[in-house]
Amino acid sequence: MGLAIxxxxxxxxxxxxxxxxxxxxxxxxxxxxxxxxxxxxxxAPVIAVAVTAAALxxxxxxxxxxxxxxxxxxx
Amino acid sequence: xxxxxxxxxxxxxxxxxxxxxxxxxxPRVDLGTVAPVTTVPLLAALALTLAANLVxxxxxxxxxxxxxxxxxxxxxxxxxxxVVAPFAERWWRFAAPxxxxxxxxxxxxxxxxxxxxxxVWRDVATRPALAFDAASPWVTQGGTIGDGDHLTFEEPxxxxxxxxxxxRIVERDRARLVVRExxxxxxxxxxxxxxxxxxxxxxxxxxxxxxxxxxxxxxxxMAWAAGxxxxxxxxxxxxxxxxxxxxxxxxxxxxxxxxxxxxAISTPALALLFVVAATLWGLYGLALAPELSLxxxxxxxxxxxxxxxxxxxxxxxxETLVTAAIVVLFLxxxxxxxxxxxxxxxxxxxxxxxxxxxxxxxxxxxxGVAGRAGDPWQLFTWGLGLAAAAVVAPRLASAGPRxxxxxxxxxxxxxxxxxxxxxxxxxxxxxxxxxxxxxxxxLAWLSARxxxxxx
Numbered sequence: 301m302g303l304a305i306x307x308x309x310x311x312x313x314x315x316x317x318x319x320x321x322x323x324x325x326x327x328x329x330x331x332x333x334x335x336x337x338x339x340x341x342x343x344a345p346v347i348a349v350a351v352t353a354a355a356l357x358x359x360x361x362x363x364x365x366x367x368x369x370x371x372x373x374x375x
Numbered sequence: 376x377x378x379x380x381x382x383x384x385x386x387x388x389x390x391x392x393x394x395x396x397x398x399x400x401x402p403r404v405d406l407g408t409v410a411p412v413t414t415v416p417l418l419a420a421l422a423l424t425l426a427a428n429l430v431x432x433x434x435x436x437x438x439x440x441x442x443x444x445x446x447x448x449x450x451x452x453x454x455x456x457x458v459v460a461p462f463a464e465r466w467w468r469f470a471a472p473x474x475x476x477x478x479x480x481x482x483x484x485x486x487x488x489x490x491x492x493x494x495v496w497r498d499v500a501t502r503p504a505l506a507f508d509a510a511s512p513w514v515t516q517g518g519t520i521g522d523g524d525h526l527t528f529e530e531p532x533x534x535x536x537x538x539x540x541x542x543r544i545v546e547r548d549r550a551r552l553v554v555r556e557x558x559x560x561x562x563x564x565x566x567x568x569x570x571x572x573x574x575x576x577x578x579x580x581x582x583x584x585x586x587x588x589x590x591x592x593x594x595x596x597m598a599w600a601a602g603x604x605x606x607x608x609x610x611x612x613x614x615x616x617x618x619x620x621x622x623x624x625x626x627x628x629x630x631x632x633x634x635x636x637x638x639a640i641s642t643p644a645l646a647l648l649f650v651v652a653a654t655l656w657g658l659y660g661l662a663l664a665p666e667l668s669l670x671x672x673x674x675x676x677x678x679x680x681x682x683x684x685x686x687x688x689x690x691x692x693x694e695t696l697v698t699a700a701i702v703v704l705f706l707x708x709x710x711x712x713x714x715x716x717x718x719x720x721x722x723x724x725x726x727x728x729x730x731x732x733x734x735x736x737x738x739x740x741x742x743g744v745a746g747r748a749g750d751p752w753q754l755f756t757w758g759l760g761l762a763a764a765a766v767v768a769p770r771l772a773s774a775g776p777r778x779x780x781x782x783x784x785x786x787x788x789x790x791x792x793x794x795x796x797x798x799x800x801x802x803x804x805x806x807x808x809x810x811x812x813x814x815x816x817x818l819a820w821l822s823a824r825x826x827x828x829x830x
Contacts, residue, residue, distance in 0.1 A: 301399050308392045308399075315385040316614050320607045326384075327601055332497035334600055336384045341654050344388035349643045352395040356640055 304355035311344045387650040389617050394646035397625030413783050416765035417627060417719050418733075421712065422741045423758030424628065425454065428708050429745035430754060431674060435701055438678045439694075444746065450705060451742040457709045458734040471707030472641065475648055477700035481681050481693050482652060485659050492655055495662045502596030505665040509585040510683075513666045517580035520670055526573045526590040533584055535564045540579030545572040589666045599661070616810030617756075623767045623816055624759025628715060656680075674701060753809070757794070760812030764790045768816040772823035781826035786819025 318326040318336050326336030429450045436446030457467075489495060499505075507514050517537025520526060525545070536542070536559035546553040547570045557565065567573060575581060593599040660667050660676025663683065667675050674697075681693035716734040724730075744754070769782025793811035806813055 301403070305396060305399055308395055312385075312389065312392055312614075312618055315388055316611055319385065319614075320610045324601075331493050332500075333493045334384075334500075337496065339388070340384035341387045341651060344385075345391035345647045345650065348388070348392045348395045349647050352398060352643050353640050355399060 301355055301359065304351045307351050308348050311348055315340055315344055385614060386617065387654050389614070389621055390650045391643055391646045393618070393621035393625040395643040396622045397628070398640075398642050400626050411723050412780055413766045413769070414719050414723060416761055416783065416787050418716065418737055420624070420627065420758040420762035420766070421716055421719070422737050422744065423754050423761065425709075425712055425738060425741035426744035426749075427751040427754035427758065428705060428712075429454075429741060430749060430751040431701070432705060433745060434751070435674065435678070435698065438675070439698065447742055447745045450745075451738055453706065454709050454712075454738040454741075455735055457706070457713055458738060459731060461710075461713065467706060467710040469707075470703050470710065472645055472648075474700045474702075474704030474707055475645065475652065477696060477703060478677065479652060481677065481696055482655060482659075484693070485680055486655070489659060489662065492658060495658060496600075498596075499658070499662050500596045500600035504588045504595055505592040505599065505661070506588050507583050507585050507666055508664075511583075511585070511664065511666055513581075513583050513669065514585045515582075517582040518666075518669065519578060519580050520575055524574075524670075526669065528567050528569060528571050528573070528590050529594070530569055530588055532567050532587055532590070533564055534567060534573065535582040536561060537580035537582045538578070540576040542576075542579070543574040545574070547571070583666075589668060592665055592668050612806050612813070616806045616813040619816055620756050620760045620763060620810045620812045623763030623812065624756075624761075627762035627766045628759065677701075756810060760810060760815070761787070761790055763812040764815035764819050768819040769823040772820045772827070774823035774827035778823040778827035782819040782823025785822035786815050789815035789818045 315336075318339055326334060326339075328335045330338055429447050432450040433443040433446035436449070437443050486492065490498075512518060517535070539558075539560045542557045542559055542565060544555050544557070544565070544567060546555065546568070559565065573581070588594075656674075656676040659680055664676070664679050667679055677697050678694065681697055682690060684690040684693055713734055716737060717730055720730055720733045764786035765783050766786075768786055769779045772778060772782055774782060790811045793807045793814055
């Protein structure tokens with residue numbers, strides 16, 4: 301969870317950096333569209349959802365597996 | 376979308392990240408055990424978010440030719456019905472994704488008939504000016520600007536009165552302001568100069584000349600594509616304001632425990648679908664009707680674009696489809712909203728009467744707020760911001776009941792002070808008014824920690 305949250309905040313910080321960095325890298329065009337738009341509308345949201353899905357799936361798997369040091373029959 | 380806001384290209388990312396963080400952090404924050412007194416600001420925040428949704432319905436009613444009040448009343452009646460008789464609630468949770476899916480149909484048709492989004496983006500970005508099209512309703516029939524709103528012109532315009540009205544022109548001659556008023560009949564024209572501002576009587580309609588720049592729109596497609604270039608400080612503060620408001624507010628308003636199930640991941644996935652679709656609607660709206668910025672209304676691009684379909688039968692069908700999608704989305708929102716309100720009230724009292732009367736009263740208060748009009752996005756962010764400052768920040772301080780109470784009071788007072796007196800804080804006026812949580816939430820957290828330290 302912690303890693304997922306950190307990744308999401310890094311994604312947000314990356315967007316800020318892209319929009320204010322010197323030499324305006326956010327305005328570089330890829331397939332005619334600026335890098336900032338690709339990043340803000342496609343890349344960052346998709347990565348955020350993927351990271352969240354992975355974190356939730358991992359949390360659900362851990363919830364299903366009983367702790368190794370738990371006594372037999374313990375809930 | 377049209378104004379070239381510095382936060383715009385990243386808004387989609389921020390909204391999705393807010394939903395994702397809310398989902399990941401909500402179980403850890405455990406708002407189910409917060410101090411009872413924090414329920415009051417949480418309910419106020421929920422009332423503001425419902426008011427935002429009701430304003431969207433008011434905008435929809437206005438665009439379909441009804442009075443705004445009809446939209447607010449209809450939405451409130453639906454909300455009350457959902458509160459009083461939560462029928463088949465399990466299934467209504469699918470309303471939001473279904474509404475979003477319906478809204479995708481006309482969007483797919485718009486994309487099919489106008490080209491891929493990147494092609495349209497490139498086309499808009501190379502336009503020398505965002506100007507009125509000859510077929511625009513603002514050129515052919517005229518349009519009405521909001522009551523009390525004004526248009527600022529950047530180039531000479533010859534504007535024509537479509538209905539008799541009193542026009543007020545604010546002229547700027549160097550340091551001097553001159554206000555002139557004219558009573559114009561239908562068809563009378565007036566020439567305005569760069570820098571002039573136009574204010575119209577309520578209901579007065581104005582027509583523009585085709586090919587002229589839309590007042591208030593960016594100077595060119597390239598200027599729009601570059602976005603509102605801001606300094607590091609301004610951009611950071613603006614983006615931090617949006618992020619703190621949406622992310623922290625998202626924690627408070629994340630799905631209530633009973634709403635989380637197998638479909639937990641659907642929350643950020645749906646947020647992704649919504650923001651991408653909303654961005655595309657905004658992009659095609661800008662490409663096909665740049666004058667949308669004259670009267671910014673919620674969901675205006677969707678309705679404006681489909682109203683421009685050439686075949687009347689298609690136009691009617693698409694309008695009905697968009698209206699149905701918005702209504703279904705509203706129903707889904709109301710069910711989730713009721714779920715959250717009930718979870719908040721249930722912490723203190725499980726009385727069936729209170730669980731019905733509480734959300735009902737809140738819906739009526741929200742209707743009162745929505746009836747005063749306003750910007751739905753502003754109301755929504757104020758709601759999230761209040762929740763962030765008064766509920767989430769004190770909770771994150773882990774300061775115990777006393778610290779949480781102090782943090783809640785500090786957060787609420789700071790939020791209200793910034794909201795109502797923020798415009799007097801010159802260096803932070805814009806941020807203070809738009810995103811008070813950026814300042815109020817850290818203050819609440821700090822107050823809670825200090826109260827814990829003293830205890």
